Each structure stands twice: as C-alpha cells, then as structure tokens.
Amino acid sequence: MKYIFLFVFGFLISETSLANSTDSLFKELNAALEKKTEYESVKLIRINEIKKSLAKPSSLTVEHLYNAYSSLYEEYKTINYDSAFNYAQKLLDVSYKLNDKSNVEEVKLKKGFILLSSGMFKETFDVLQSIQLAFLTPQAKVEYYSLFARYYYDLADFHKDKYFTVEYNQKGNAFADSAMQLSNKRSYDYIWLQGLKNLRNGDMRAAARSYEQILGFKNLTPHQYAINASSLSYAYANAGRENESVDLLIKAAIADVKSVTKETVAILNLADILYKKGDTQTAYNYIKHALDDATYYGARHRELKIGAILPIIEGQQLSTVEHQRKLLLGYSVLATVLFLTVVVFIFITIKQLKKLKAADKIIKMANISLQQTNDLLKEANKIKDEYIVYYFNICSEFIDKLERFKKSIEQKMLLGKPDDLKSTLAKVDLHKEREGLFLSFDKVFLKLFPNFVESFNNLFKEEDKIKLEEGQLMNPELRIYALIRIGITDNDRIAKILDYSVNTIYAYKTRIKKKSLIQNDGFEDQIMKIQSV
Template identity: 45%
Template sequence: MNLKLNLAVTLFMLLFFYQTKAASTQIDCLNSIIQKKSVYDGQKKARIQLLEKKLAKISPQNAEAQYQTYLALYEEYKTYEFNKALFYIKKVQQLCELQNNDQRRSAAKIKLAFILVSSGMYKESLDALLQVDEALLTVHEKIDLFTLMARNYYDLADYTKDEYYAPQYNILAGENISRALALTDSTGFNYNYYLGLKLLKEGKIGLAQERLTGIAKQPDLSEHQKAIVTSTLSDIFIQGGKIGEAIDLLATAAMADIKSSTKEAAAMLNLSLLLFQKKDLKNAYLFINEAMDDANYYGARQRKLQVSANLKIIATSKVNSVDEQRRIMTQFTIALSILSLIIIVFVLVFYRQLLKIRKADALIRETNHSLNLTIDKLKESDKIKEEYVGYYFNINSEYIDKLEHIKKSVENKLKHKEYEAIKLIVGKINPSKERQNLYLQFDKTFLQIFPDFLRDFNLLFQLEDQFQLPENGELNTELRIFALIRMGITDSNTIAQILDYSVNTIYAYKNRIKNKAIVPNNEFEDYILKIKGL
C-alpha cells in the first residue's frame, strides 16, 4: 500500500510541474540577466549623459565638434531609442546642408535608413538609400550601404512571405551582399557573417551553419555581434527541427541584446514564440512582455504591431492554461483528499504503535540509566574499598610492628627488672599523635580517590567562603566530615566516633558549612555525593 501511495503522489507531482519546467539552462540565465536589465541600461544612459554634457559645452561656431558629437549620440541611440536617434541624425543632416558637404550628406542618409528599417519603415528606408550617390562614399560607407540594402530586402521578403515578391526581394538582397563582400576584408567579422547569411538565404544550410558557427566561437565578439550571429544561427536549427538548440541560441542572443541595451526585440520575440510552441507558457508570456517593453521603448512601429499580435495569442493561451490547471488541480485535490484519508488511517495506526514503542523505549532507557548508576556506584565502591583495604592493612601492619617492638622492649626490661625504663617506654606512647597520623593517612588516600574534591566542593560557596589546603594536604575538620559523607558514611554518630567528637559538635560543623553554601541546605549533601572520583 505504501509503495502504491508513493507512486501516486510522485505521478501527481510530475504531471503538475511538467508544463512549467524550463527547457534549457540558458532560459534560467536569461531570467537572471533580465533582473539586471536596469544596470545595463544605466550604463548606456551614463554614456549618453556624458555626450549631452559635452554637446552643451560646444560653441555654436564649432560646427565640426557639433557634427562629431551628434554622430556619437546617434550611435548610442540607433538601437536604443528611435526618436532620439532620428533627432540627432536630423541634426547631422542640417550641419551637412550648412556645410554643403555632399559626401557627409550621403553618409547621413545611410544612417537615417538604418533606423528607418529598424523601425519597420521599409519604403522610407529604401527611398533614403536610393538617393545616396555611391561615387561620394568611402569604402566602409559603401559596405554599409550595400549591407543595409540587403537587410532591407531580406526584411521585406520576411514581411511579405508570398511566392512572387519574396523571391525577388531575396535575389536583390543577395546581389547587394555580393557587392558588399567584394569590398570587405575576407578575414573580418562582416565578411564571414554576411557570407553566412547569404548562404542561408540561398538554402545552402550546411555551408551557412559551418560559416556562422565558426564566427560564434570567436572570443572577441562584441555583444551586438554575438546577438546577430546566434540569432541568425537559430534560424538554421529551427529549419532543421532542432527547437531546443534554437531556444538556447535565441536566449544567448536576447542576453547579448540586454547587455548592449539593444531594444529591437527580435531575438526576445522569436524566443517567446518558440517557447509558446513548446508549451512553456510561463516563460513565453514573460519574454513577449519584455519584447513589448523593448519595442515600445525603441518606438519600432512594425515590431510593436508584430509583438502585440503575438502577445494577445500567448496571453489568451496563458489564461486558458491557468483555467485548465485549476481544473486539473481540482481533480487532483479530490484524489489527494481520498489518499489523505487513507494516509490518516495509517498514521493513526502507526501512531498507536509508536506510542507503545516509545513507552517501551522509555522504560528501557530508565532501567539502563538506573543500571548505569548502580554500576558506577559499585565501581566507585570497589575503588574506595581497594584503596582503603590497602590503607588499613598498611596502618595495622605498622601498629603491629610498633606493638611487637614495645612488647619485646618491655619483656626485656622486666627480665632485667628495669622498671623505670618501662615507664619511659610507656611514656613515649602518644595516642593523640597517632590519631593525627591516622587522619593524615586518611586524607592522603581520600584525595587520591577524589583528586577534584576540593575544587568541586568550593563550587558550592562564594569565593570568600571557599577552602584552601595547607602544603601537607591535610583536610580540616569540616572537609574531613564531608569527605566521610562522600565515602558513604552519612550517620553523624559514626562520624563522631571516627573523628573523636561529640555528635552535637558534628551537627554544629555541618550546619555551619551548609549555611555558607550557595545551594539549599537540604540539597547540600546530595551535591557532595555527586562529586566524581577517578
């Protein structure tokens, strides 16, 4: 029954969480990067503020400095905010008109066309590009012109997606890329990327993948370069049905866009659509909202329309999914309620058995505890007996030797009738001194058995009331009384006989000591009995 119950619960957890699980660790990384989006945008804004401060300080007569600063501000804004980029490229065009510089005028039209195509204004972008006089351009500007023309036509082909115009747009795009490649360094990023893009659009998937993968592995790519390469590579994997790999590539592209504060939102949008296909509605909804925020911020008209259309679809599916999950949750809740009742019955049975086991365990522990205490007391008693048996054998042996020596001396003196000498022998016997020696031997033996007795005894008193031993280690009367108690001699009459005091004197000593203690009088002797021996 327990095995079936565990399997049922496990199945429920797997079914419930399956749809919400992320398909890739790259998705987790992207979610983490999104949390830091304001940091990267803050860096972008800081650079813009520096340029705007620089612009404010430039003299109106210094047209060249204004021109260069306007261009720098345009470069910061061109993938970040359309209206600002448009504002500054218009400023550049005004200066070109004032300077009557045809070369710069043509270059400015290319830059204007870039932001127009980025915002989805394909006709306006082509109109601007077709007005450019190629003869006035530098080599790099010609490359920009041809690649931008190619992008324009490719975007138009993707937008129309028909059987008549789209192929024509792709042909025109390919022709412009060929013109750009003829002018580009074959070892550089632009050459290899646009060649890979051209091969992809021509259907040469293997060659395109090989070319673009080689670029993606380069360690010195900028974030923007990384974004466009991985985003383009994702198209190859999508065409090959490898959606998991495509999701990872688009997540990488989206992270690069965030780090470079690029607001065109293409990678984030495409990623959300793939996740929507994979039924990962949670992340699809999150990412398409990010794409919508970026499109609104940048002001890309075509992208806003594209994102908003898909946002409605994903949002509707998410709502429907939530309703479906609630229905499933209701069914599982009922099933779990039944399982819970079964579990409760088993728990009650187990609990009753557990109570019985606990009672038995408590009895066993109590018995073991009592047994251990008894064993400890027996060990201690054996130790005391061992020490004091040896001690009394030595004392008795010494006294027998003394008596034998006195007996021989007296017999010898009686034999020779030396009665005065006998008196001298008897006079040398000192019972008080002998008793004192007996006590000293007792003290020595006791402290060997209980070396920490004085330390533990002093813990029961304030510092000023604690005891100190003399150098010879002799216990005073108070300590000796409680030493006898620690050895188990608790009867006051017996203690009085051993120490040669009256019973009242013993009581007086005990009460005086107990009154100084920091523990209650009636518990004092219990503390004494707890002092450990060796």
C-alpha cells in the same frame, strides 16, 4: 552487449548535460531580465554625460557637434528609433555645415539604417536612393550595398507573397554580391553577408559555417554576437539541432538585455519556441518583454509580428490560469470539507463548546477570506473576458471593413475608374474610425464599471466635476483613468492607445490631480477602488 550499454549510458549522460546547460542558460537569462532596469540606467547615464557636453552651445565647434551627435546616434540606434532618428537628422544638418560630401552621404546611410530598423520601408528606399555613391568611401559602399540587401530581405519577410518574395530575395542577393565584391573575404562583412545570403537561399549548412566562423571572432560587440547567434540558431533549427538552436537563442537574448538592445528578435523567437513546446508561462513572460522592447524602440514591423502571436499565447495563458483557479477552488473545498469533518468529529467526541465556537470562527474567517479572493478573481476574469470578446469583435469588424474596401478598390481598378477610386479613398475617415473605437471601448468599460463616472466625480468639488456633453459616454480624461483602472498604467502605452503624445497624457493627469480632493499620491489608488458590477 557491453558496447551497447556504454553507448546508451553515454547518450543519457550527453542528454542530461545538454538539459543542465539549457536550464543554466535560462537562469542566466531570467537573472539578466531582473536586472534589465539597472542595465538601462547605466546606458542612460552614459547618454546624459554626452548630452552634458552640449549644454553650452556658444562654446561648441561644428566638429564637436558632429562628434557628439554621432555618439548619441550610436547610443540610441539599437534602443529608440525616435531619438536615433532625431540625432541622425541633426548629424545631417551639421554635415552640410562641414561641407564634406563624404560625411553627408555616410550620415544618410545612418538615417537609412534607423528607418529600416523601425520598419519604415518606403522612407528607407527614398533615403538610399538619394545617396551619391561617388562620394562614399569603399567601406561606406559596403555598408550601402549591405543595407540595400537587408532592405529587400526584410521586405521579403514582411510581404511573404509568392511573387514579390522571390523578386525581393533576388534583389537582396544582388546587393549582397555587390557588397561582397568590395569586401575582404576574411572580413566580418564578407562572412556575414555570405551567411545571410546562404540563409535566404535555404543553404543552412553553408550559412551555419559562416555564422560559426563569425562567432569565433574576437572583439565582437554584444549586438553583433546576438545577431549572429540568432541567425545560427535559425540554421541549426532547420538542420534538426534543436538543443543547440535554443541555447544560442538564449545566449543572444542575454546579450541583448545586457547591451540594452531593444531592436531584437531573439527573445521573441525564444517565446515562440517555448509556446510550441507547451511552456506557456515562460513564453508569455518573454513575449511581454519582446513587446515592451518593440514598443520602446518603435519597431512597427516587430509590433505587428508580436501582435499576431501575443493573443494566442495570452489566450493559452488565461486557460492555464483558469485551470489553476479551478484546481485551487477544488482544493479549498476539499480542505474545507476535511476541516468540517474534523470539527464534527471533535464536537461528537469531546463536546466542548468553546472549541466548537473557535472552530466555527475560524471557518467564518476562512470563508470571508475565500469570498474576498473569489470576488477579486471574478472581477479580474470578467474584465479579461469582456476585453477578449471586445478585442476579437474589433479585429473581426476591422478585417470585414478591409475586405470590403479591398474588393471595392479591386473592382474599380478592373473597371478603370480612377475617379471612383479617389472617391472611395476619400471616404475613409480615420478620425471617425478612431472615434468609433473609443465609443466601443467606452461602452465595454461602462458595462463593467457603470458607476465609474459618478465615482470619479465624487473625488472633486462640485465646480470641478466633469460634465459630459449629451450623447457622450466618456471624455479623454475619463478614458485615461479608465485604462488605469483596468491595469494599463504605462504612459507610453496609454498615449499610443488614445493617439496622444506622452506629454499630453502627463498634462491631463497633472491637471486632474491638482483639482482633486485627494492628495496626488493617493489619487490613482482611489481610482483602483472603484468597483465593477
């Protein structure tokens, strides 16, 4: 009996310790996310210092350019695809000038790495195929085979097809084996590839041993730590070690935030786990960070994955907010009833008119405040409800179109009619589809804000007011500020939604504000005051 008591007591102490450890890690992660902008500022300062060294092109040697572009590529490769690709391309141009075949082929490896990180599989394959192995150093060959292994593993994850996934995993294993043959068995590359291969083949125990060994290495970069901690977390989760798995994911997410790594999966996987556990609020916060990172980096495959999860979590979050709103309304009604009871009691017992008037005044003020709050909540809920319906309708229509398109192509392929197939493909008008998407957005928005165009034009002189063509609901300028009115203020997101460059968005906004009767700083505030129905 004594030993049973000691065992139970020890188990409870252990569980409490684990819970406290996880809570402490969550606090550390949340603190890191609050300082996210500070970490990014430090990295951007470092990048700007390197760029300053390129300010006087006349005094730069080819070797100096190579070193500077290489440093900028390394800084950008985990935070922004466009910039990293740009400097990889410049690095390739400089390598040709150096007339060093080895350098040229190694820069192609860098280019392939950044393309794969962005989810551009075809382009990655084309670059890797163009590399001449004969000019690569032994270490560069290890990187080459490792990158090809990761390419096929990522393809397997992306397709999730019964036939092709098996084939891609087999090819990934073959390239991993080639890289391992050229690596020292005690090296980081060898052990990492061994762990990756075991993970893909479902041998979680062997994979865990490899990643545990790597995490014991000294001088790991934060990015290397995050990658291996995430992988070990996956292995632990499949082995039933749930608490350790979550702790590792949190640590990986912290490392990513502090190292300003945007090409990451740790916080996304953490959000998914928290959602499944019922913590929708935290899951929602984390997945928004994951989406911001994926968008900032330009990781297309990550955005697709997040896009599949986000509506589910967001829908649950909206349900939670609605439930809380109803509770708040119930408490408000109860408080009001209790207050009225007190007022009536005071009226009956004391019969003091002054106190009754004061109480009545308080009630009126509370009702006005409550009405204002309810109006704001109604507007917010109406916007959310309309756009949730709009989103699902658009997705449903798009899926229907894809299904019809797929059936049509399959039928023509079976009938062996390549000319008909080309004709079908030629009928796909992306411009028309986007115009249709904009028209749907205009209709939903103007349903919510029927006076938007008129109110918008009231902010300009008569000659500067926007005049729409016949049949046109809104133009690009109006759509930009329509998106701002519903809460989308980030220029990058607006640019992606409207298929413009960020510079175009800036140009539109600047031109509109200059013509406005309102000062530039207060223009968007006036837009936000435009009322819905």
